Amino acid sequence: MTTRDNVLDVFVVGGGVNGCGIARDAVGRGYSVMLAEMGDLASGTSSAATKLVHGGLRYLEYYEFRLVREALAEREVLWSMAPHIIWPLRFVLPHHKGLRPAWLLRLGLFIYDYIGTRKLLPPTKTLDLRASPLGKPLKDGYATAFEYSDCWVDDARLVVLTARDAADKGAVIATRTKVVSATREDGIWVIKLQNIDSKVRATVRARLLVNAAGPWVDSVLREAMGQNDAHNVRLVKGSHLVVRKLYDHDRAYFFQNKDGRIIFAIPYERDFTLIGTTDLDYSGDPRGITISEDETTYLLAVASEYFERPVTAADVAWSYAGVRPLYDDHASKAQEATRDYVLTVEGDRASGAVVNVFGGKLTTHRRLSESVLEKIESVIGAKGKSWTAGSKLPGGEFDPRGFDAQVDALNQRYPALADRLLRRLCRQYGTRADKVLGTAKRMEELGEMFGADLSAREVDYLIAEEWARTADDVLWRRTKLGLRVSAGDRARLDTYIQNRLSKGR
Ligand code: FAD
Numbered sequence: 001m002t003t004r005d006n007v008l009d010v011f012v013v014g015g016g017v018n019g020c021g022i023a024r025d026a027v028g029r030g031y032s033v034m035l036a037e038m039g040d041l042a043s044g045t046s047s048a049a050t051k052l053v054h055g056g057l058r059y060l061e062y063y064e065f066r067l068v069r070e071a072l073a074e075r076e077v078l079w080s081m082a083p084h085i086i087w088p089l090r091f092v093l094p095h096h097k098g099l100r101p102a103w104l105l106r107l108g109l110f111i112y113d114y115i116g117t118r119k120l121l122p123p124t125k126t127l128d129l130r131a132s133p134l135g136k137p138l139k140d141g142y143a144t145a146f147e148y149s150d151c152w153v154d155d156a157r158l159v160v161l162t163a164r165d166a167a168d169k170g171a172v173i174a175t176r177t178k179v180v181s182a183t184r185e186d187g188i189w190v191i192k193l194q195n196i197d198s199k200v201r202a203t204v205r206a207r208l209l210v211n212a213a214g215p216w217v218d219s220v221l222r223e224a225m226g227q228n229d230a231h232n233v234r235l236v237k238g239s240h241l242v243v244r245k246l247y248d249h250d251r252a253y254f255f256q257n258k259d260g261r262i263i264f265a266i267p268y269e270r271d272f273t274l275i276g277t278t279d280l281d282y283s284g285d286p287r288g289i290t291i292s293e294d295e296t297t298y299l300l301a302v303a304s305e306y307f308e309r310p311v312t313a314a315d316v317a318w319s320y321a322g323v324r325p326l327y328d329d330h331a332s333k334a335q336e337a338t339r340d341y342v343l344t345v346e347g348d349r350a351s352g353a354v355v356n357v358f359g360g361k362l363t364t365h366r367r368l369s370e371s372v373l374e375k376i377e378s379v380i381g382a383k384g385k386s387w388t389a390g391s392k393l394p395g396g397e398f399d400p401r402g403f404d405a406q407v408d409a410l411n412q413r414y415p416a417l418a419d420r421l422l423r424r425l426c427r428q429y430g431t432r433a434d435k436v437l438g439t440a441k442r443m444e445e446l447g448e449m450f451g452a453d454l455s456a457r458e459v460d461y462l463i464a465e466e467w468a469r470t471a472d473d474v475l476w477r478r479t480k481l482g483l484r485v486s487a488g489d490r491a492r493l494d495t496y497i498q499n500r501l502s503k504g505r
Contacts, residue, residue, distance in 0.1 A: 011206035013179045016046035019212035021369035024166035029384030033171040038178035040473045042159035044214045048322020053363045054150035067340040071363045072116020082393040083400040084430030085154040093254040094145040121149035137247035156477035161393040175467045184352035209354040215286035215325040234328040239291035239321035240276030257302045279335040291319040327358040353379045395430025416442045421453045436461045451489035452481045
């Protein structure tokens, strides 16, 4: 990274999807950029999502047409940008007697099909659940359903690959680094950082600050920037259950509930089904939150209203919870608060400016980043043009419909390695799977194994290329192998990582 007078153009607070998206876009245009993330990349809200790249069918009920149109168009843009971690998913929405009428669902889906750009994703169709195999896992009373398109995304990997691309283009990505203060001196930001492990402090200077701290955006304004009365964000908790696989096909279900809310049941990590989510106002520390008993009961009850076999606590393998950092538009109910993003700019070129990011979804992070770049340009001057539409994330350099061909080709290059491993590596690393495997042609050449085909070689790659520093980084964010790895293997993995890191110091 080269900077004029040791002053960066842009400093980004927060390594979630929005911070990383902004850093990537900015460095790709030629700005000098640094990003600081106080924990692991995606350790905030960006790994706790339902993991859909979607228009948000239910937002139509709240007349969020701008957001839905933008999000719908992003589905194919993002799918093409990272076809290893993003792929199409069809949703089955059963009509439920006494809830929204069938004509209203069909009308909503008609709008959904036509207000956003859609070239590859198939349109909505009507299903007779009594005849279709997709009706089989459901109770008998459901007759009609609508099947429509959205996409699935590995949320945490989207963040890490975005950060990887930003770093490949010259951005400095500092994880485990907290922004403790940001003050202005003669129009330049003086930003004090602290490493959360070593407690070592450092100071950097930047012309412009982007506050993309998600649920902590107000905390950054209050604690690091001295704005004691900042209150712009409404935290809305959402929790998910991962249960053992409830059915055998590859579609997701969209279930309406009597309280007007909806929940999804989605095929997850081959052997599981993901059920979520909830919408509850939240106050307190957004870190380390967990699902409550009431939320578990709620999600199990809504799912059991539809599935023939009741879904019970005994089916639950794992759960996770996060908070949506929504812009506080003073809506009365949490589920009604706007899902659209809001950007504010304080200060100017002479005094030093900060762009605050409120709200935003995984789906719209690329467009949000473009909007932030417009603000950056207006304050510190333009460099380069928008470039991320049509770009590729690391590993995504193949045709969006060519995933199976990628797996076949990898199988041919590594015939002695297990197909299941190669398929997983293709999903996670795409065309970079070869870089992970290197010269290892047999399973024994992959080094120590930590369960679920996770090898020392892959862990080394994650440390070197993807900022992994703990077992949780590897097991829950770089991969989802935490679902399959035993406590003993996890402890062995942690020791291995710590040894590796201390050797590198
Ligand atoms: P975050 O991911 O929280 O990132 C902010 C980061 O800033 C954190 O990692 C934090 O550690 C860091 N930070 C904070 N303070 C500091 C500091 N002082 N110094 C350094 N770093 C700091 N969107 C979709 O598109 N599809 C979905 O299906 C979907 N489902 C969702 C379901 C739920 C339950 C939730 C909660 C959200 C969902 N979303 C979905 C929305 C989406 O996940 C979020 O809007 C998005 O991840 C927010 O990203 P972010 O970068 O703004 O925040």
